[in-house]
């Protein structure tokens with residue numbers, strides 16, 4: 148049994164952000180539990196060709212760890228992974244990480260006032276504070292297609308890319324047309340003998356302004372870091388302005404649609420193909436894709452786009468609703484992630500045996516996306532309703548981590564042992580979030596998406612701007628939590 152003060156589950160950006168923030172405030176006894184053999188989260192897992200971030204790099208960096216030498220405005224996935232590992236190395240986080248420890252469940256022990264955390268490898272940890280930093284996009288969604296299990300060729304999800312897989316000169320199929328597909332399809336199209344892209348719903352696609360950052364500018368960024376901060380601030384405000392599209396501002400929506408339509412016309416000359424690739428829902432309802440090579444890839448002579456649902460899969464072919472069987476040797480499932488399911492089934496057992504999955508059976512919700520009533524000293528980074536469609540998610544994780552650590556520091560100062568959010572504060576926050584969401588394109592835009600469950604409920608998206616979220620997290624503090632004072636030494640605290 149390993150005893151620690153703060154246990155963080157997940158070694159992606161949100162876990163690293165939480166660990167750094169805790170350290171900054173003097174919390175040294177930290178463990179990061181990571182299922183894989185390295186830190187990196189989504190950027191370690193997603194290794195498909197073309198993987199990159201659709202938020203400009205100077206904004207997709209930690210506020211206190213600017214990087215002057217990003218080579219392109221939108222960084223490649225591997226460069227982001229390197230960056231995260233470099234930050235972790237320079238901040239000496241590797242020694243506190245426990246790798247190949249797959250979290251399987253945690254229960255609150257009211258007597259010791261500690262969380263008991265178990266892993267698939269049979270290890271047990273005890274911690275005073277538990278932070279779930281598992282991110283929303285880690286559970287691949289494998290489609291329920293008739294006959295998929297009879298397929299005899301190579302088949303894998305985009306997040307389980309095998310670099311050994313031979314694509315060149317083979318018949319390849321990609322199912323899905325989301326952000327992952329938009330990045331990998333242009334690369335696969337160049338290598339494959341034939342590529343069939345199965346599109347169930349057309350995406351909205353905007354141009355990507357991804358210039359190389361010249362060496363002289365990188366040098367200037369290194370010499371005068373305020374230039375980087377200026378770039379970051381300008382980018383932040385530009386991204387915040389795009390929020391108007393998502394709350395349905397008619398001018399912003401019309402401008403975004405016009406740019407997208409023009410982008411499609413420039414990329415695809417064939418009116419019939421344009422028609423099939425035109426989305427039938429409002430722009431922004433699903434994640435807007437940024438790509439300059441998506442349309443050019445789809446019009447290549449070796450690429451075919453098949454629209455509509457798939458009828459079935461056989462040993463070496465896929466049959467579309469058009470009834471045509473197309474041969475496949477390599478089948479790539481770019482079918483996304485079960486974000487709502489992963490959140491709804493988090494295996495935490497709180498006070499009085501309350502299971503989080505029961506507490507969240509209707510819809511996951513948490514105070515500031517960071518804490519849930521009934522679950523003492525348990526916090527989430529990127530918990531319910533904190534994902535964004537318009538700006539850098541790292542800003543949300545930083546705002547939450549700052550809030551959580553401020554609560555922990557106040558607990559330390561005031562000799563408080565246990566906190567959990569006041570139920571009325573949690574409810575008021577959730578009512579506000581869902582009330583605002585109901586008026587956004589994510590709910591009214593006429594689409595399904597990974598933000599929503601099968602019943603259309605949305606436990607994923609934060610409906611406002613980052614600035615609004617930051618203001619809430621900054622204003623909130625221990626007054627919004629129920630507290631239990633420390634009565635002498637914590638029971639069982641000497642048993643380590």
Ligand code: N01
Pocket residue numbers: 199200201202284290291292305322323324325326327328330345346347348434456457481482483484595596597
């Ligand atoms: O997943 P998705 P993703 N039959 O859910 C289709 C982040 N990300 O991995 O729309 C046929 O968006 C599904 O069709 P439909 C980013 O936040 C960021 O691409 O449901 N098709 C859809 O086309 C992103 O939003 C970056 O009708 C099926 C696709 O599969 C999130 O990850 C890069 C199907 C899934 O699209 C997820 O993106 C990559 C079926 N049975 C990812 N089931 C960047 O930073 C599903 N589909 C750029």
